[in-house]
Amino acid sequence: MSLTTIQKRARRKYLTYPFIFSLIEVADSPMKKAYWNTYYCCKDVWHNEKMSDRYLARYCKNRWCLVCASIRTAQLINAYKPILETWKEKSFLTLTVKNCAESELRSKLKEMNKIFFGAIRLGRLRKGIFVKCVKKMECTYSEARKDYHPHFHVIIETPEQAEFILNYWLEHFGKDEANELAQKVLPANDGSMVELFKYFTKIVSKGKTIPAENLNAIFCAIKGMHTVRPYGFSVALPDDPDAIEFDVEAIELVENEILPHFGWEQEVHDWISWRTGEMLSGYEPSKKAVAWTKQFEEKVSKSLEKELIQKQKLKKKRKKIHS
Numbered sequence: 001m002s003l004t005t006i007q008k009r010a011r012r013k014y015l016t017y018p019f020i021f022s023l024i025e026v027a028d029s030p031m032k033k034a035y036w037n038t039y040y041c042c043k044d045v046w047h048n049e050k051m052s053d054r055y056l057a058r059y060c061k062n063r064w065c066l067v068c069a070s071i072r073t074a075q076l077i078n079a080y081k082p083i084l085e086t087w088k089e090k091s092f093l094t095l096t097v098k099n100c101a102e103s104e105l106r107s108k109l110k111e112m113n114k115i116f117f118g119a120i121r122l123g124r125l126r127k128g129i130f131v132k133c134v135k136k137m138e139c140t141y142s143e144a145r146k147d148y149h150p151h152f153h154v155i156i157e158t159p160e161q162a163e164f165i166l167n168y169w170l171e172h173f174g175k176d177e178a179n180e181l182a183q184k185v186l187p188a189n190d191g192s193m194v195e196l197f198k199y200f201t202k203i204v205s206k207g208k209t210i211p212a213e214n215l216n217a218i219f220c221a222i223k224g225m226h227t228v229r230p231y232g233f234s235v236a237l238p239d240d241p242d243a244i245e246f247d248v249e250a251i252e253l254v255e256n257e258i259l260p261h262f263g264w265e266q267e268v269h270d271w272i273s274w275r276t277g278e279m280l281s282g283y284e285p286s287k288k289a290v291a292w293t294k295q296f297e298e299k300v301s302k303s304l305e306k307e308l309i310q311k312q313k314l315k316k317k318r319k320k321i322h323s
């Protein structure tokens, strides 16, 4: 049985919920506030099927949020697909550099961007090569070597353009930094496109979850950077039609028959109406999904548990004041 849209969203919320605590608990992370935003992402939903099939909620739009990342992936595919389909000889180019330490990661990514743009510019200004491509930045963590592997995946209009960029890359990074054998030009298909727009960093690598400290290091390194960028053309990315900004306080005040409110409850893997007890999606997690959440739940510290209880109390108190 395939899941409905709202059940898919419930699944991603269910999976993100305990996972985000592992990031919140990384000591002294400058991203802590942004991680908390993900805790609140889609926590409250307003829906009335008689009025509209839309679900109104606030979204965190963070790249580590499984709810928001999947919305983003769908948007990217919709925006890029019509253009990429017209490239009859499109190629898939992989550009790498040597693995690096956490402290070097941000400057390394900046350098890679600079070299990449240098190649585009040289082609355009001096060589009569007008590169059209979409580039995605990725970074993985090597548990065995305790270091990071930043790399680019590029879908590019023709193999000639790919070879031109690749040669420039090898020339500028040199043999020590960019191993020639690690760089690849392959024919691209529609599957490569879907692959390209998936999450920036896979939070699971070779069946094992990447430790929160290392994921946090990656997110800090790429803060404010575009992970997907077009060169030589532009695309319009629409906002998610479901993600309508709402004045939450105002809704709580006018909560009534027209716009009933549903709040996320992790234990029942669904949004529940506090008024009627009705569940919004009817999502049932698979064994695999339950196992995924358990690994994080076991690690939640006592101090975070306390903090969560306090937040819930505060919310109930505010609700009382409004009612």
Ligand SMILES: [Zn+2]
Pocket: 038, 041, 042, 059, 060, 061, 062, 065, 066, 067, 068, 069
């Ligand atoms: Zn989100």
